[in-house]
Amino acid sequence: MSTTSARSLRIGEVAELTGTTPRTIRYYEEIGLLPATDAREQGKHRVYSEAEVERIREIVKLRDLLGLSLEQLSKLLDAETARAELRREYRQTDEPGERARILGQSLEHIGTQLQLVCERRAELDKLERELRERQDHVRRVLAEIDS
Amino acid sequence: MSTTSARSLRIGEVAELTGTTPRTIRYYEEIGLLPATDAREQGKHRVYSEAEVERIREIVKLRDLLGLSLEQLSKLLDAETARAELRREYRQTDEPGERARILGQSLEHIGTQLQLVCERRAELDKLERELRERQDHVRRVLAEIDS
DNA sequence: TTGCTCCTCACGTCACGTGAGGTGGC
DNA sequence: TTGCTCCTCACGTCACGTGAGGTGGC
Numbered sequence: 454m455s456t457t458s459a460r461s462l463r464i465g466e467v468a469e470l471t472g473t474t475p476r477t478i479r480y481y482e483e484i485g486l487l488p489a490t491d492a493r494e495q496g497k498h499r500v501y502s503e504a505e506v507e508r509i510r511e512i513v514k515l516r517d518l519l520g521l522s523l524e525q526l527s528k529l530l531d532a533e534t535a536r537a538e539l540r541r542e543y544r545q546t547d548e549p550g551e552r553a554r555i556l557g558q559s560l561e562h563i564g565t566q567l568q569l570v571c572e573r574r575a576e577l578d579k580l581e582r583e584l585r586e587r588q589d590h591v592r593r594v595l596a597e598i599d600s
Numbered sequence: 601m602s603t604t605s606a607r608s609l610r611i612g613e614v615a616e617l618t619g620t621t622p623r624t625i626r627y628y629e630e631i632g633l634l635p636a637t638d639a640r641e642q643g644k645h646r647v648y649s650e651a652e653v654e655r656i657r658e659i660v661k662l663r664d665l666l667g668l669s670l671e672q673l674s675k676l677l678d679a680e681t682a683r684a685e686l687r688r689e690y691r692q693t694d695e696p697g698e699r700a701r702i703l704g705q706s707l708e709h710i711g712t713q714l715q716l717v718c719e720r721r722a723e724l725d726k727l728e729r730e731l732r733e734r735q736d737h738v739r740r741v742l743a744e745i746d747s
Numbered sequence: 748t749t750g751c752t753c754c755t756c757a758c759g760t761c762a763c764g765t766g767a768g769g770t771g772g773c
Numbered sequence: 774t775t776g777c778t779c780c781t782c783a784c785g786t787c788a789c790g791t792g793a794g795g796t797g798g799c
Contacts, residue, residue: 595703
């Protein structure tokens, strides 16, 4: 983690870094999945920071791996956004009870995502087992022929 | 596995059994992912067998769990179809060399699918690890507060 | 200044969803 | 015969892809 001085990136670079396309990034902005890049005059280029690249990487990962619509994904990520908000609040309070409460919510959001991931994993595991069973079966028959 | 006497099913029942919709099944027929139900006069109802239900279940599973387009899926399933074809040939030959060759191809097709599944699983595992790391981190901080 | 990337419409596409209006089959 | 499910268009939608024609910024 080098202390990259907050470089500002253009949409094409961000697309490359995140494995998407400029069109996809604009579309996500259009539907509110990404915030509109700050105070841009009509026709001027969009400018992104590393933080936004991270956000898009996370969106893409969840989009590809869980089977959610962008609307469902949006709700899940609102939770993420809420977490970021909470972290800001967190830094502004010294009260341990308040800090614990904020961290508790954090845990809940992570838990929601973990559950979705685990459900998917279970389905994939089942598919893998089925395929391996077939594989074993074919191999056994092959071995019988060879004997 | 009860010896279900080859019941014939209608599209709505098949949709229910496979977690899809009639529209989806018709669409898959339209693009050739499913064979057109045999010799049906214009306007008459489609009729399905248990075997076709299994085929659709497999399509749905692969569609949901791997991130493939229906065209890519179609190619993958052509391999499946080829396997079914091979099994028929298989039953018609007694020559062990021929039988072994057919089984070898079978193994190859299963291998292709298994590789796709494993790639997905690796990505999901990585996401899970990341989420668990965050979870652990938050938990440690919480524990510190409580002490 | 040149050249590349970016911009905004706007229409196309994939994988279906959703009626409209009509017929099949238990 | 009634009622439900099915049929075939055909247009709508989601998540972008793909030009067209024009401008921004190193």
